[in-house]
Amino acid sequence: MKVDGKDMRPIWFDTQSETVKVIDQRMLPHKFIVAELKTVDDIIDAIKQMFVRGAPLIGATGAFGVYNALKQISDVINYDDYLQTECQRLKDARPTAVNLAWGVDRVLRVVLKYDRYEERLKAAFKEACDIVEEEAENCRLIGQYGCSLIEDISLKKSIAKRQGQEDKKREQNKKTQQGEQSQKREKRVNILTHCNAGWLATVEYGTATAPIYTAFDKGIDIHVWVDETRPLNQGARLTAWELGKHGIPHTVITDNAGGHLMQHGMVDMVIVGTDRTTRTGDVANKIGTYLKALAANDNGVPFYVALPSSTFDWNLTDGINDIPIEERNPDEIRYVQGVDSYGNLISVLVPPEKSHAVNHAFDVTPARLVTGFITERGICKASEASILSLFPEYASRKQ
């Protein structure tokens, strides 16, 4: 996507230096830093320390990890054990997102078809690049399908507005600018999103944001409520940055605010991404997603999850009990990063020094609270039957 007019992706292969490069997202929105990932350890570190994050991007980065592993053993021709160990280390970097294992395994599977080192290296590179391009294409398609939902809401609001205007005309002559503004707002589609499932989390378009970018580019009047998304503030830092760079109207809110906004009709739909979704439709996503789904359900607001098929875990049926939830360093809660009045990027301690904190990074939203999934093959309901109607090739894979 565009950053200050320049095409940009969060991951790319630099042909000059022959290395994988990524945006170090920890520094955004205040600093724009590119990191080189030359080794498997660099890849693991970038995933663990969250230079890169977001299920599809983690998958793509992990895929390049297999390529890096091969590059590091150019003197060993058929060292399969080493490769398996390195792939396991890559997959262990973060436990919740299924795309990581999916990306690593996919490249490994292709690599193992070949015996010669050069062939393996070439195959790994090609497969990793394919994954990146496929994810970009998947997100483009998610954008197309999801946009239709936004268009529907926009249309309904326009009709309701027109109806309201006609009703009012009969009663009075509205003329103030304020009146016009509030009417303009009545037509606007307000979308709430949690965390960053934007192009920074994928490769292009994003997952949750793909319908938003697509709708905005089509000229639909939209506005995005951006949950700041504690503890790492990916919403306030990354989603707000992305949307701002694209010119999309948005407002940063605390994670606490969504329920109130929905109660008062200020949210027309919720779209979030996911790190892993079971074949039955249970959705693991950034901690706090479940609370928004509850509020949406309580207020009749549609709650959609946007994901490429690589984020489905076709082996799982019980998200709450079976998806491992990563527990991260409590300092991510205790310290908050931002810029001080001198423009320096620093961290400040918020709670008392001695207070403990616990940092569960994800939660699971049960399928019953999900209105539907927006995938690269279309929209389906949050049930195994509906999901498999889009992805019939996985119907028989149930364990």
Place this chain on the structure above:
Amino acid sequence: MKVDGKDMRPIWFDTQSETVKVIDQRMLPHKFIVAELKTVDDIIDAIKQMFVRGAPLIGATGAFGVYNALKQISDVINYDDYLQTECQRLKDARPTAVNLAWGVDRVLRVVLKYDRYEERLKAAFKEACDIVEEEAENCRLIGQYGCSLIEDISLKKSIAKRQGQEDKKREQNKKTQQGEQSQKREKRVNILTHCNAGWLATVEYGTATAPIYTAFDKGIDIHVWVDETRPLNQGARLTAWELGKHGIPHTVITDNAGGHLMQHGMVDMVIVGTDRTTRTGDVANKIGTYLKALAANDNGVPFYVALPSSTFDWNLTDGINDIPIEERNPDEIRYVQGVDSYGNLISVLVPPEKSHAVNHAFDVTPARLVTGFITERGICKASEASILSLFPEYASRKQ
């Protein structure tokens, strides 16, 4: 309550300087600063800028505002208009908490019974002091009643644990220390609270924390999940500080985490305070409370609201539509305050400079999601009939 062994309240009248003094809570937990409130403007500023916060404490501070108003006009003997204006200014300082208007009106009512200035001043002082003492006593009683709920849960968990132990003994010999620890935890009562409804928000004990302090002092094994409570982090800053100073085990979590913890049986009950509760049981409290109530309801976790009767708004029946929700400065979201690595208390900017933010400070939890109220007169259900059975004197006041 105790701070480093010293008795402390968040508000007191300093007889030497003849001024109201308060803890400037904006600086906690990193700095302990006392502010003098000599004028009505000082009082308004302290309430608006949140030197003091929490419904009962705002009420007590507002009550002293009437005393300050009288002190400022010692040359005017019967200037009722002035007094009414000053009282209105005091009541307008924050719109959501009903205690502010309640405290101001109560002192004003008493003052207007007298004609002579000296009598009025004396009456205002006495009434403000009475309010402070009554709030302290109310919170002590809330602690007593609420403690019984915690004791019940503790007892049930002990029985379940004993049952579990006997079942296990038949199967195996548990011996590891880890096993013992996890069993100890099984018995522990885990209470989640949002924001700070502690003694810093009242005068003594707090509202939501009163049952917690009482249970802990009785030797019941408890642990508190402290929602950090964005945007102003009253949980991470104030509740964690209070509980830590009292030696109560607690863990700071993000506001996003409660749903996940409840899904996994890690929360036995929720207790929160409130800024205004309708006679029908709708609860206005810090933004995000509604989301926790939804999660508690979804997981069968009891959700209690602790409040003195001064926090009931006996005139309102529809909380969602009738309680005014304060919208505060968006910079409270955009900037986060904490200490830097040099120990300086500073603020850092988190989202992009250009991104907008909106800061609704409260939300309303509908009565249907509230298990019960803990008041100074006992525990009741969240229905008008049940509330009025404790407070029959308000039965006929309905508008």
